[in-house]
């Protein structure tokens with residue numbers, strides 16, 4: 001069984017080595033990491049390359065900041081080439097706890113998509129003010145209502161896909177980025193009738209570095225709802 005964890009990075013020098021070390025310390029058999037770096041000016045890619053002799057660690061280096069969605073699409077294609085059975089999405093900034101990986105892998109044996117969810121009982125967010133929580137809840141409510149999404153955590157970026165999902169979906173048709181990308185991918189997974197399971201996780205806002213997503217990503221989240229709903 002092969003598990004590939006895709007970690008997109010843009011200026012994550014303070015986080016990436018610690019995260020990679022922590023994931024491999026779990027000793028999960030068949031696990032590999034695939035970093036997708038967008039030519040981070042802080043030298044994230046070099047930090048990753050220095051660890052490649054120690055771990056089963058791969059890197060895709062792209063020319064510039066091309067966005068989270070296209071980073072994942074590039075990562076998915078590579079992970080499928082690597083013959084992965086399970087493919088994870090995971091942030092580089094420790095918002096997603098590596099200790100949740102074993103439980104997600106266990107659950108992935110019975111479901112096509114497993115979501116590390118902040119929005120079901122037992123899940124939570126630490127470090128966001130009330131405005132960000134309010135915005136996030138409102139946005140997800142709108143998206144769930146208009147798109148008929150069953151999962152509660154629409155924009156979760158901690159996910160485990162059975163590779164058959166990503167082989168089935170037409171990855172080249174997904175052009176959104178940021179939060180919209182997570183929303184579109186969830187929508188298409190549900191629409192293709194794959195089974196989806198949320199398990200509760202605690203999401204901790206990043207301690208090191210700054211958010212790489214912007215107002216533009218928030219606007220795109222709303223626009224894609226209408227594109228998916230009314231096209």
Ligand SMILES: Nc1nc2c(ncn2[C@@H]2O[C@H](COP(=O)(O)OP(=O)(O)O)[C@@H](O)[C@H]2O)c(=O)[nH]1
Pocket residue numbers: 007008009010011012036037038065066067068071090091092093095157206210211212213
């Ligand atoms: N390769 C790549 N990674 C990105 C890009 N934008 C964000 N990321 C990464 O995606 C993950 C989530 O971004 P983050 O800034 O933590 O978003 P937030 O948690 O919503 O504030 C982090 O690992 C980022 O380094 C991008 O354009 N390209």
Ligand SMILES: [Mg+2]
Pocket residue numbers: 091093095206211
């Ligand atoms: Mg983050």
